[in-house]
Amino acid sequence: MPSKARLYAEVILPLPLFGTFTYSIPTTLEGKAAVGHRVIVPFGRKKYYTGIIESITPVAPEEFEVKDISSVLDPWPVVKHPQLKLWEWIAEYYLCTAGDVYKAAVPAGLKVESETFIELNPDYEEIPDARMTDREAIIMQSLDHNGKMTPAEISKKTGLNSIESTISSMVERRMLIIAEKLIERYRPKKETLVRLAVDRNDNEAMHKVFDAVKGAKKQEMMLITLLDNLNKRQQQQLPPEVPRQHLLEQSGLSPAILAALASKGIVEIFTREINRFNYTGTEQGELPKLSAPQSEALDSIHRMFIDKNVTLLHGVTSSGKTEIYIHLIDYILKKGSQALYLVPEIALTTQLTRRLQKVFGKRVIIYHSKFSDNERVDIWKRMLHDPSPCVVIGARSSLFLPFSRLGLVIVDEEHESSYKQFDPAPRYNARDCAIVLASMHGAKTLLGSATPAIETYYKALNGRYGLVTLSERYEGVQLPLIEIVDLNDERRRGRISGPMSARLAMMSREAVKGGEQVILFHNRRGFAPVVVCKQCGYVPKCQNCDVSLTYHRKAGEMVCHYCGATYKLPTICPACKEPAIEVYGYGTERIEEIAESSFPGARIMRMDLDTTRNKDSYLNIINDFSLGKADILVGTQMVTKGLDFERVSLVGILNADNLINFPDFRASERAFNMLEQVAGRAGRRNKRGLVIVQTSQPAHPILSYLQAHNYEGFYEHELEERRRYGYPPFTRVINIYLKHRDEDLLIKAAAGYAETLRHLFGNRILGPDEPHIARIQSLYIRKIMLKVEIQASMSKVKAILRSVYEAQMADKSLRSLVVYYDVDPM
Structure with a gap:
């Protein structure tokens, strides 16, 4: 009887290498390894990686000997077919490798990798008269005391730097050996639960249970507490089990009492893997009421979706696009499908999540890079195994999740450059990938923006995309008045102090005095962007990058905003040896300090990369400002992106020149979009807002379009420039x-x-x-x-x-x- 032909798998590895890698499937793993499965494979001499099977073939490669797959990690695929097709498209279009895409797409917790460990060679015999160096002796002693360690751990324990060459030499002389250990990063969250070991409805059994604890008052008290909880859970139609910690806290008794009940066979104590994300709020289920223009726009979108897979909703700031999104999501969920709601910044998920959860409750799933690996793996597994209707809200990485029944993709603020991944590869644009993802699922895509990208608006006007316009603000609120302040003129007249003109300072005081809020926008973080010696002109620069350093006063150091290197602020100039180092310019940290002294009694907050590094910091700042716990919010571009603060009546743009004067063909578009978006934060309820734009170039054409809120005029002007010089969309x-x-x-x-x-x-x-x-x-x-x-x-x-x-x-x-x-x- 002829032997069965071997099967071979083409495997994607999380490495920046072109192509897939061929491995044979051992007979013991046949039937267990399929497309989309995670597999452990050897690579190189001693490394092991988690690969994803892209395809399976019976054709053996001719040019080289193949290695076997070591193991299959799951009984099911962790990546679905549409995901693999999307990875292939991204690698093709963005000129990178499938490994780059895999590494970006899948949470690190699902990628088991080998890590190099160093340990003493138990067979090493010291050669007489062969002297060890001090460094070698310290390393040997540390390994003897601590066991196997990574090079980084050895360096940390011993305090020795640059130990790689020393370790390499010791390995060559067989003093040390290298071991590879597979690292599983994911740790599931588990909960210990307690349930009754007998049937509560069996009277005879319950009598025996109470007889068993008779005379043991604490055990009896624990049992009664458990029964009370089980009765409540039965009324709420919840499973007949109680969290162990909750039971101990309610009874006020020790774990030993609970253990005694278990030893008597009265209760069972067990653990179960649980999801880290359980919404505990109340699902109201009420859809927001739409105004007549919003209802008309919603109907138009539905009509557009009949013929167009992609539609652009061009709605001015505060026109109520989010309410329309919620109605569309509700429509999709009722059809039994899933929706993806992309936002450009993690900060936006905090406000939007609350609004969505009030309507959709537990069907709202949040996913972004601020979550830990374990949290991201939990969400990935939920999406993988639960095809029920849900809406995922998140930043660009959420488009890689394993959707089962995707019916709608919403890309809010579609013009935002934050959708573009810059480093490392894949350098993809989440907006464009989302359109491709939707098409692969047969879903529809809605792009929303007050200032659409030039390419997007061009496609909409030329019929490739549908176009729906929402030209008035919700409840008829007027667009803000935009006032241009000429900084050159202000300086000549002596009416500027620090970063703020007299006009901006006066209007800020009036707004705060009237119980309103102010946003001061400046797109440079830190205390001062320029450090210079006033004697010789020396400017400290990063040793690794060709940029000057930004001074951060709170940290007391100069920081490179490109590589993150930090340096102490010199008191003596390294060049001329004079104590003449000064800091110039303004970053958000310094503006916050100036605002505190300029507006005594006003409560100031700052929102930039430095104040939002922690997972919950976005939410805390947005919540506090929304609740009126601060009068003035100083921020970078984070404050421009769709945040809704109803009491903001004034927005100050401290220096528009930083945005306009940038050597790039998209500079004008970026500047107009950002200025119009930050202007949209003003006057969002019952009062017309005011935006003060400070600039040294008041005649710049962008500013005239901005004052008139004339996106169409700006678009025509910019399109002609692009046509003339041969830039996108041409x-x-x-x-x-x-x-x-x-x-x-x-x-x-x-x-x-x-x-x-x-x-x-x-x-x-x-x-x-x-x-x-x-x-x-x-x-x-x-x-x-x-x-x-x-x-x-x-x-x-x-x-x-x-x-x-x-x-x-x-x-x-x-x-x-x-x-x-x-x-x-x-």
Whole structure:
């Protein structure tokens, strides 16, 4: 009888390597390994990784010997077919590897990896007269005392730095050995429960139970407390089991008493894995009432969805887009489908979650990067095993969840650059990926914005997307009045003190005095962005990046906002040795301090990256400001994105020039969008708001469109500029970045790279150029821009770029050159 043919799996590994890797499926695992399953596979000499099976084939590879899959981790796939198709599309379109996508998509808690451990070699015999160095002796002593450790742990325990070469030498001399240990990061949350071991309805059995505790008053008290809880749970139609901790707290008795009941066979104590996210609030189920314009817009969206898979809702700020979203979600859930509600910032999930939970209760699922690995794995598992209707609200990573019945995707504030992943790969735009995801599920996509991206509005006007317009604010509230303050004129007249003009300071005082709230927007965090010696002009720069350092007073140090390196503020200038170091400019930390002294008695809060590092800090700041616990909120772009504060009557934009003057073809669009969005925070209820924009360029065309809230006029102006110079939506832009530690080698390599590309793509290639920041984390950077026609095949472009890369890497001197691509840069 012929032997059964072996099966082979193509496996995606969480590594930035092109292609999949072939492994044979041992006969013991046949039937257990299928597409989407997690498998442990060997890679390299001693490493093990968690791979995802992409496909299975009976065809054996001819060119190399394959290794076996070591084990299958789950009895079910953890990644579904539409997810794998989405990964494939992202890798293809954004010119990265499937491993890059896998690493970004799946929570780290689901990726078991091997970690290098060092331990003493038990067979090592010390050679007479062979002296150990002090470093080696310290390492040997530490391993003898602590057992196997990672290099990082050895360094921490011993206090020795740069120990890799020492360990390598000791391994070569067989003093130490390397062991690989598989690390499982995920830890399920478990709850200990108590249930009665007999039937409560069996009178004879219950008599015996009470006889068994007769004379043991504490045991009897514990039993009565348990029965009381079980009766309450029966009335609420809940399972007949009580959390152990709750029972102990209610009875006021010790665990030993409960253990005594268990030993007598009266109760059973057991543990169960539970979900970390249980909504405990009240589900009211009431949909928000819609105004006539909102109802009309909702009807128009439904009509658009008949013919269009994607529709743009262009609604001015505070027009009530969220209420329309809620009605659409309700419609989808009633159909038995799932909805995905994408927001650009984690901060937005806090306000929106409360609004959604009041309507949909436990059917609301939150997912974003502030959650721990364990929390993200719990949500992943819920989505994997529970196909019931739900709405997922989250930032860009939530589009990777394993949806079963996706019926609607909402992308709120679709223009936001926060949807774009910059580093590391995949450098994807969640908005565009969400559209592809929806199409793969046969779902509809709704894009919402007061200031749509130029490309999005272009597609809507040209019929590729549906277009619905909501041109008035909810309940007829007027759009805010925008006032331009010329900073040059203010300085000449001596009417500016620090970062605020006299006009802004006066209106802020009036607003606070009248019980209203103020937002001061400045898109630079820290205390002061410039540190300089006033004697010789020396400016401290980051040792790793080509940027000046920002002073943070609270931390008492200078920080590089690109690599995170910190430095002490020098008291003596390192260049001229004079005590002449000064700080200039304004960051949000300094503006907060100035506001405290300028508005005595006013309560000030700050919202930026430094104040929102903790998981709950967003929620706390938003809640406190919403409840009126502060009068003035100082913030970066975080305050611009859809937050709803009903008592804000004044918004001050301290320096619009920071947004306008940026060397990038999207600078005008970004500036207009951000200014219009932050302006939209003012006057959102029964009073017209005021926005004061401070600038040294009052005649800039963006500001005239902003004053008139004229998005259409801005769009036409910007579109003509893009048409003239051949930028999106008329072309597709791909930035090719090259990085190397040696600047001279990089300059030569970038020139050769660009020349090769120019032979293939002609005048579609621009550069190489030195970017705005030319060195980050000790790597020098050059940029080559490729403009390709919209109809160009990305797979063909990728193939050409890949062949050029491989040809360039044939030069051994360029092996350490880093090359990556940014498709559709923001």
